[in-house]
Amino acid sequence: MLVHNRKAKWAVWAVFLLLFLPLFALPLLVVLGASFATHWSGVLPSGLTTANYRAATRGEALQALTTSLVTAVTASLFALAVGTWAALAAAALKKRHRRILDALFVLPVAVPSVVVGLSVLVAFSQPPILLNGTRWIVILAHTVLVTAFAYQSVSAALVRLDPAYEQAAASLGAPPAYVLWRVRLPLLLPSLTAAAGLCFALSMGELSATMMLYPPDWTPLPVLIYAATDRGALFIGSAVAVVLMAATLIALFAVSRVRTKASYR
Amino acid sequence: MGIRFDSVTVAYDGNVVLDSLDLTVEPGEVMALLGPSGSGKTTALRAVAGFVRPSSGRVFLGDRDVTDLPPHRRGIGMVVQQYALFPHMRVEDNVAFGLKARRTAKSEIRRRVAEALEMTGMGAYARRFPRELSGGQQQRVAIARALAIRPDVLLLDEPLSALDAQLRSGMLAELARLHRELPDVSILYVTHDQVEALTLADRIAVMDAARLQQCGTPRELYRAPKSEFTASFVGGANLLPVTVGAGGVSFAGTELKVDTTEVVAGARATLCVRPHLVGLGDGPNQLMGTVREIQWRGATHRLYVEVDGHSVMADLRELKHPPAHGDTVRLHFAPDDAVLLPAGVSHG
């Protein structure tokens, strides 16, 4: 509707593909291609094999996958609980107070993840709470990092939620807790699952804070990928990266299935 | 149970949206709040429901002062413009919602849900979701949901404005029937549509600019409006500037006989005559003018006649030989069909 001339249209599309494909599609294809290869010195990878995947789905890699999944699920659930609670509480506040809560819960986005890692390391390597060397310090850092995103998505959904529903419920005699449980939360469910998916994906790919914190027996996938590339095992690293992407995608897909079932309008 | 507003004022950020409203709805009465948007009528309704808190004044339901009660303790039924049916619940669960929230016994819930759905003719749709219903059906479910809790007071906020014209007149008849079946329920009905108000209400409260302009039966408002606003908002009206004389008024040099007992001689006033009470040809209170426009409306002709620079409307039974554009015609009206209003108070 912006460009009407046929020739001009094709020119625009050609430029789009020239920018889009190399920049965005190529990196993913390269990682995918490399994961099936043993050499890459020409235009195409060579020495096709599935051995990388055998290495990427057993032993230490398999354990890293479990570690990542457990971390991501736990952190997402915590973040969703805290973020939803905070967003609901903020929605009931006066504008001035709500602004403060917004700023507080957005802050972890602005603070570098490395610094979040450093601060958690500093704070929980000393009494009263000693978490250093345990898996909990990793899960804690992930929770802090993704809570901000959970808070933001639930807050945005609450703004869009038509107050007519809760008012209709109140006029029918339902006290606030009943309205929350039977009306507001069910109506928010699609946004809650979307927020959960986002938190999960972010946690699965988290590297910065994790690098500062991970104990030897709790190595998530990103750290393993870094370790592999650092010692030059690029092709195995790619295979592990593909496993990471696949796990993330499967989880997101499952969440979006729940979401379509939960959306009523 | 009745509703009473005791000089209720509502203000947002210093903006007065409802200015000391005094109004009583008797038990079992249908009261329409009629006015243009921004007139404060919805605010008044929401003050009864408990969603806005008066800055001053009290709201009573029966003898109970509910001003400080949260909405869920007020025991009112409410239906709003967009129905607000819970999209994640079936029709029956929507209707049962208020009863479940009150922990009513299961068997009683079933009985009352069936009863409310039957009353609104929605019995066959109990298992449907709201999105599977038409607008008119959703409307009925919303009413059933409000009735299921057996409220003494029903608040209706523009309940028909989301429906098309044909459905609307059907639903009007339905609402009238429901009220006959539930004669003890007081209804506060907010609308900007005078037809809905005239059809349904026992009394109409006309609102404008955050204030109550006039309250009375539809007939009173129509026959004896007290202000230009009421006269023009409830039914159409010719509003002519006149000077009051002894036993009549003068308009554009013509003496007209009307009842002047309530006005001082020599004062300026506005003469209100309904278009359908204006006749064509000779008669009492004659006005001479030039036809500026003729509209044929099937059963009637509407004439716009210019009389000394003022346009006078006349609705006449379909004319066999209507006058032509530019013809000079005589109009007349009976002295007791005209009302004298104070000059230009609201629309001066």
Place this chain on the structure above:
Amino acid sequence: MAEAVQNARAVRGWSRSSPRPFGALLWALPPIAALALFFLYPLALVVQQSFQPDTGGTSFQPYADVFASEAFRHALWTTVWLALASTAGCLVLGFLLALVIAFVPFPGAKAVARFIDVYLSFPSFLITLALLFIYGTTGIIGSFQFLTTPWGVLLAEVTYFTPFVMRPLLAAFSQLDTAQLEAASSLGARAPRIIRQVILPEALPALAAGGSLVLVLCLNEFGIVLFTGAKGVTTLPMLVYSKAILESDYPGACVVAVVNVLISVGLYGLYRVVSRRAGA
């Protein structure tokens, strides 16, 4: 008048779902307490530690040491210009690509928009990993030391963060009334003019929001830089990591962390104010 205003405030608090303002504050306390314990308190400890040199006591010595080092000043400069350049690149590229997807739609444009959503859920270091194959010493283009220069990091950051600009833009474009565009073009306006006068003003809030997010994410980016494995490009987050983990210089790491946080939070705050003014 003052009373009326006060009353209006009372109405505001009431008209929302929770009737008692005090109760609402009480409900906000538990999440705030959790945030304070697990985020604000650790952050405060970092600030505290940045004033405590290893030799003991409380002083500005760690700051003096860090500010005096060439490595820090270099990292600061690299971080800031890389972030600014990446943001500019993302804004231009993201705006152009989103324009095409929204207004010169082609078969598959929807799929591309989907792909962008998915792309956002992948970690950033994947891009560097791919670039290692393309530009790395054994890669497609051959032994080209491109990746160890800041330009390699810039390319990776623009690649990874552009979708963060495109998504809010696509959302804004989908709200734009196409009738407005058709009216404009029926009046004889040509594409560049329509973009400048109709689309760009509508897109400004989205551009501001996306731009602010990308700027902060670039300032804080760690994975992309770490994966290049280059010693030549050091940014502030890298410096925090290497000082804390590789050198065990905690006071030094905390100083760099404080500087990094001040820049990021300051810029983010500024951008939020600006984008709110711009009508976001």
